[in-house]
Structure formats: structure tokens, C-alpha cells
Amino acid sequence: MEMEKFQGYTYVDGGVCAAKGYQANGLNCGLNSDPEKNDLALLVSDTECNAAAVYTTNKVKGAPIIVTKNHLAATGGKAKAVIANSKNANTCNADGEEKAQKMTELAAKVLGIDANDVIVASTGVIGQILPIEPIETHIDALAKGLSYDGNAKAVNAIMTTDTVPKEVAVTFMLGGKECTLGGMAKGSGMIHPNMATTLNFITSDVAISTELMQKALSDVTKITYNCLSIDGDTSTNDMVCVMANGLAGNEEVTAENTDYETFKQALYIVMMNLTKMLAKDGEGATKLIECTVEKAKDLDTAIIVAKSVIRSPLFKCAIFGEDANWGRVLCAIGYAEAEFDINKVDVDLASVKGVLPVCRNGAGVAFSEEFASEVLSADEIMVNVSLNAGDVTAKAWGCDLTYDYVKINGDYRS
Amino acid sequence: MEMEKFQGYTYVDGGVCAAKGYQANGLNCGLNSDPEKNDLALLVSDTECNAAAVYTTNKVKGAPIIVTKNHLAATGGKAKAVIANSKNANTCNADGEEKAQKMTELAAKVLGIDANDVIVASTGVIGQILPIEPIETHIDALAKGLSYDGNAKAVNAIMTTDTVPKEVAVTFMLGGKECTLGGMAKGSGMIHPNMATTLNFITSDVAISTELMQKALSDVTKITYNCLSIDGDTSTNDMVCVMANGLAGNEEVTAENTDYETFKQALYIVMMNLTKMLAKDGEGATKLIECTVEKAKDLDTAIIVAKSVIRSPLFKCAIFGEDANWGRVLCAIGYAEAEFDINKVDVDLASVKGVLPVCRNGAGVAFSEEFASEVLSADEIMVNVSLNAGDVTAKAWGCDLTYDYVKINGDYRS
Numbered sequence: 001m002e003m004e005k006f007q008g009y010t011y012v013d014g015g016v017c018a019a020k021g022y023q024a025n026g027l028n029c030g031l032n033s034d035p036e037k038n039d040l041a042l043l044v045s046d047t048e049c050n051a052a053a054v055y056t057t058n059k060v061k062g063a064p065i066i067v068t069k070n071h072l073a074a075t076g077g078k079a080k081a082v083i084a085n086s087k088n089a090n091t092c093n094a095d096g097e098e099k100a101q102k103m104t105e106l107a108a109k110v111l112g113i114d115a116n117d118v119i120v121a122s123t124g125v126i127g128q129i130l131p132i133e134p135i136e137t138h139i140d141a142l143a144k145g146l147s148y149d150g151n152a153k154a155v156n157a158i159m160t161t162d163t164v165p166k167e168v169a170v171t172f173m174l175g176g177k178e179c180t181l182g183g184m185a186k187g188s189g190m191i192h193p194n195m196a197t198t199l200n201f202i203t204s205d206v207a208i209s210t211e212l213m214q215k216a217l218s219d220v221t222k223i224t225y226n227c228l229s230i231d232g233d234t235s236t237n238d239m240v241c242v243m244a245n246g247l248a249g250n251e252e253v254t255a256e257n258t259d260y261e262t263f264k265q266a267l268y269i270v271m272m273n274l275t276k277m278l279a280k281d282g283e284g285a286t287k288l289i290e291c292t293v294e295k296a297k298d299l300d301t302a303i304i305v306a307k308s309v310i311r312s313p314l315f316k317c318a319i320f321g322e323d324a325n326w327g328r329v330l331c332a333i334g335y336a337e338a339e340f341d342i343n344k345v346d347v348d349l350a351s352v353k354g355v356l357p358v359c360r361n362g363a364g365v366a367f368s369e370e371f372a373s374e375v376l377s378a379d380e381i382m383v384n385v386s387l388n389a390g391d392v393t394a395k396a397w398g399c400d401l402t403y404d405y406v407k408i409n410g411d412y413r414s
Numbered sequence: 415m416e417m418e419k420f421q422g423y424t425y426v427d428g429g430v431c432a433a434k435g436y437q438a439n440g441l442n443c444g445l446n447s448d449p450e451k452n453d454l455a456l457l458v459s460d461t462e463c464n465a466a467a468v469y470t471t472n473k474v475k476g477a478p479i480i481v482t483k484n485h486l487a488a489t490g491g492k493a494k495a496v497i498a499n500s501k502n503a504n505t506c507n508a509d510g511e512e513k514a515q516k517m518t519e520l521a522a523k524v525l526g527i528d529a530n531d532v533i534v535a536s537t538g539v540i541g542q543i544l545p546i547e548p549i550e551t552h553i554d555a556l557a558k559g560l561s562y563d564g565n566a567k568a569v570n571a572i573m574t575t576d577t578v579p580k581e582v583a584v585t586f587m588l589g590g591k592e593c594t595l596g597g598m599a600k601g602s603g604m605i606h607p608n609m610a611t612t613l614n615f616i617t618s619d620v621a622i623s624t625e626l627m628q629k630a631l632s633d634v635t636k637i638t639y640n641c642l643s644i645d646g647d648t649s650t651n652d653m654v655c656v657m658a659n660g661l662a663g664n665e666e667v668t669a670e671n672t673d674y675e676t677f678k679q680a681l682y683i684v685m686m687n688l689t690k691m692l693a694k695d696g697e698g699a700t701k702l703i704e705c706t707v708e709k710a711k712d713l714d715t716a717i718i719v720a721k722s723v724i725r726s727p728l729f730k731c732a733i734f735g736e737d738a739n740w741g742r743v744l745c746a747i748g749y750a751e752a753e754f755d756i757n758k759v760d761v762d763l764a765s766v767k768g769v770l771p772v773c774r775n776g777a778g779v780a781f782s783e784e785f786a787s788e789v790l791s792a793d794e795i796m797v798n799v800s801l802n803a804g805d806v807t808a809k810a811w812g813c814d815l816t817y818d819y820v821k822i823n824g825d826y827r828s
Contacts, residue, residue: 092776
């Protein structure tokens, strides 16, 4: 996936370890029967961080979500470490909160910090008791292996059905200081975010207040992760957390000034790219679908319409089949719960192979099936919708629906 | 599929021709390149009918929907005939309304009635110009072939990706007279109704006012078709119409009395069974999923939760894989947009093979995987959810998500 360039921001390697002062590690503690696949991650900042988070709105909330919320409330938005596991979501278990709390205590003890300074996250099968012993017996090794370039081991540990690790980091200048913000995310099913998406950890060395970080996170989540749908299922364990330790040495951002906008844009670049990576690596996906809705009367309308298109199972199947069945796009636009005039809607399908106008003023336009096949043969498909009712644009991201999605999810537990 | 028995109602053959005074026919006029598959249907009552209808809420509305609405408005809820075609939805075409109107005029002319007395419906690909010539050249043959047992030919003509025809009819007594109500429906994709579902025609010989028939239709649609989801895509051409010609000779039902309830129950029995048939024959489906939500505080809550479960792609895949992944049920209950206490929720999975409790008070209960596999090996799976918050029950119906759904929809237009 080629990443869009943004002036003033440079992509760098390192993921959650790209910013100053963050160590990470990951290993296999035995939750996953494949010894080559990590299942336990630890991420630690050299100094205390301001921390902000957004969580799933699913009424069924993983126990780690509850514990993390409690900890951030207790510290007033401070944190120093994250412990996370895959293979077991620790959700819908009677002893879930106890186990999640225990995970933070194990991490706190080995790091010599307070358990309230530890964020905890789990992902995997819902409703299976989480065995704490494997974590207990591997916590020392996990801490010993921490390093300033351990991001690859950590991201491997949070992957579930992901086929590739997802990491993005950028550097940028803020108040004359070089700053860095980087993140890692896991996919790749049960993704239809509401407030957050799957598991996502972002670290920065910027100095910024918890309040402003929370505001930036909520605003950016709305136009990135919340505009992603793999399958329409909102996970029980979605969580995005951002930590900032201030080691870049910039003057702390405490007002919505230019520095705040610079930070927020860095957050957008990282989260938008992670969103696209998640979409492209959606369970069973062969193609990324990006829907851009422009000329909407407001942001909510643009978002609702864009999400409706990328969520449509019929359209997702058509893209898998490389069939320019644009009627399904218009159908999905039509049932989007927003107010606009369907008779003003224009739609183009596009890719690196070309642009194919398929609909003007709500009605079809003739096109060459041969050229349509050419356009849809690419592995990143753009659906460009114009509502011709205003000047607001939003994007949403998804993927095609394939045999492999069914295969992966027909026997996930086994 | 074994049909549930209801006291006082007897299932009979005949579909839309079961009630007195209805003739039907269907033939291949060439819209469908397979000469063995009908694509054009005509349904006529011997006498004028009261008629009621519900339509899709999709902003993109098939041209036939607009013309039918206009006709029923012009006649004040009267109709005598229905003309319907498959293979082309006549939707998103600049000349759509003109063509739909022309279809009613062709039917009216050959039947010697007013075009406003004709209901028109189309189903198939969206956004392709409907050729009127094949209909024009076959309308005489279509009318000549009308018969009081032509229901099978008519239902064949409205089928698209359906693998079996869907017809249900019942007889019942009303004011000392034997009455009949029957219907036909088509599936089997782009089904996530809002106000109606796909194409559905119901005929009766009961005498009942248009107003009460409309009320009964709206009430029954809410708990039958609107509780069906095959794939989450709300069609542009959904329409259910009910016609009643009064030939049974009962005293006209004009108040919400016992007779009204008897009629409404007949409508429920026919529409509920058609709903289950549609779910079972959903595109690519191997299993019917019926979710019953009981002990809800109100009907809307019960319906919203039931629909959330049967819509979940992840749960649908798990049922295809016969995997008792009940965490996905609880996840879908959790993101349903309704108010209830997730910690009071109980869930059982069930089939003719047995009942498997999987969740009590929002937490998992241990179960035998062997017995779970046995229960899920059946081809009709029940998900029984108790919210433990009231005394209202609702059901929703869906199907598993399979390789064949992807295959069918990856190359539908071709």
C-alpha cells in the first residue's frame, strides 16, 4: 500500500517504539499453541505519560476495557505501560475483571510501578476463561526482553487473523523540536467500530495535556477508525489508547493552537494509514475499498453515506467478482440514514487503472464493460460519490467479501 | 420446512390462486435468456379488489414502486391486476417511470380495464434500461394463458436467485363463510427489509376495507418481513401488496373486531411462513436461523435485539461452520441499539437435536462441544435469548453466510 504524503510529516520505522523513550517486547506465553506466534505484549515508557483512550460502545465490554477505564480514572489520565494478549478476549467471563486486574498487577510488579499506571487489553475468542498462569510464568522474560526496538515483537503479539503487522510512525516539528508519533493496530475481523477499533496503541514524545489529547483522539477516531468496516460486527474489545511522554522537549500543548493542529494532523496521518491497512487486511480480503463522499451538506451525512457503501455485502461481493454492479452502490447510498436528494447523486468507480463514471443525477450512464473490468482489476478500488449538496468530504474504508472470509469465520474457534 | 400449525387455519395449495376469483399466469418473454425460466407474471381478480401495499424505505425506489403508489392513490386503494417481471429491476433508469407505466397500460389494454387498476413490480439488476418490446409482444399470450390454477407459472416468473418457489395459503372461517388468503414471494438476496420485503403478492376473497387491510399489513409486516435479513442490504424494489375481492361473501370487515383479528392472523400465518421460506432459501444458505427474544420490556427492544443477532456476519459464518461460537451472539446482542441489562441476558442454542444453554446472566456456561456439534448439525437453528426484563417476545429470521453467497453475488450481473 502506497502511503499518501503530507507536507511537514515524514514516515519513519519503529511503530510504537519510534518516539523517544518507549520500549516494547512480545513473546509466546502459551495462549497460542503455535510457538512461533507471540501472544503477549508489553509496552513501557521511560517516564510517566499523559494517556487518553476511546472504547467500544458495545454493551458487552471485555473485562480489560473496564479495568483500563478504572485505571485511567484513578490516575486522572496518566499511564506508564500497556500489557496486552491475543487468542483470548477475556470477555463474558465471570472472573474477567479479576484476571484483567491481575495482568496489570503482574506487569506493575515486574516494572516496579503502580498497577493503576498499567493499561490492559485482550483480543481473541469471547467467553473462554483466560488462564492467568501462562502470563504469570512469562512476565519476567517479557520484561527482561524489553528494548527500544521491540515494536515488531509487540505487534506480532497482538495479531490475530492479521496476515501482516500494522505499524505507522511519523516525525514532525513542533515548537522547534523534532517530535514523533507512532502506532500499532491489530485486525482483522469483527470490525465495525463505534468509538474505537480493535486494539490500537499509539505512542508519542510530544508534551500535550491529557484533555487535548483526548479531544484530538475523539475527533480523529470519528473520521478514521469509525469510518472502517470489515464485516459490520462491532467488537466487544475495541480500544484505542494514546500515550504521550513529553520527551521531545516541546512546550506542552495546552490550548487549541497551531501546535495542537500539528499534533492532531500527526495523529490523523497515523490513524488513517492504520485504518487503510486494517481494511486492506480485512479477513479474507483481496481488495481495499475506499469510498469518498464529497459535496455533502455536513460531515455526518458524508460519513453515514460513505460507511453505508463500504458496508454493503452485495457491493463487497461485486468488487470481489470485479463486477461494476454500480446499482448496488446506489442501493446502499439509498438506504443510508441521512438526508439528501438521491436524484443529485453522481458516482464514479476508480483505481490506478482509470476512472469510470457510472451514475449521474441518480441514473445510470453507459460505460464500456471492458474498461470497467480493467478499472476493477486493481487491488485498491475507489468509489467516488458526489451528493452535490454542499462542500464537505469524508472517506470510509472497507474490503471485498470473499470465500476466505467465510472460511476463516466458519471455524475460528478451532 | 415443517409449517407451524394454528388452530382454526388450514394450509391449502394454490398460492395466489387459492382464494376465490383469482387467475394467474407466467411465461418467458425473453428478458431471461433461459427459455425454461419465466420472467413475466400476470395476476387478475374477477372483480375489483380493495388493495393495500407497503414499500421499501430506500431513497432509491424502483420506478414500478412510484407508479404503483400513484395508481393506488388515484383509485383510493382499489386494484384488479398485477403485472410483474424479473431479471430487470427498472430502477435508476431515466425512462423508468415511463416504462413501468407502459407495463400497466399493456396489461390494462389486454384485460379491458383501467391502467390505474394495475399494480406493477420489477426485480433484477438495477440500472439497466428495461426493454419494453419483449413485454409488448408477449402480453396477449400472457393474458390468454390466465387460469385459476396458474399460480405456479406466476411464482416462477418472479423468482430470481431463488432455488424454490415460495407460496403459502390458508383457509379459515369468518362470519360463517369459508375464506382463503394466499401469497407468493421471491427471494433471495438484497434482503434487509424496511417496510416491506422483495416482491410479495397476497390475495384474499375476504371482504375487508382498504383502511383495515392497510393497518393489518403494516402491523404484520413489522413482525414478519421486517424481521428478516439475508444480507443487510435493503432492496430498492421491496413491495408487499395485498388484494381482497370479497368473493367469500362475508360481511365486510370495517372495524377492529374479532373478524379483523381472524383476518390479521391469517395474514400473519401466510407472511410468517413466507418469511421463513425466504430466510431458508437466502442466497447460498444451508441453514435457517430463527432468533427468538423473550422477556423484553417492549416489542421494539425484542425486535431490535433479534434482528441484530440474525444479521451478524460473524455469527452467520459460525453457524455455517456448525461452531457454537456463542460469544458472537452476545457480541451482536451487545451492539443492538436498544436499552437492556446485558448482565441479565440468557442464551440457548437449539434445534430438533436438543437445547444447548451457552450463556446465563451475560456470562458463559460450560457445555459439551460434542453435544453442541450435534445440536448445530440440524438445518434449522434456533437462538433463544431471554432479556429477563419483561414479558414481550419477538422473532427474527436469517440464514448462514456461506461460500455460495459470495459466489452468487460475485458474478450476479453476468
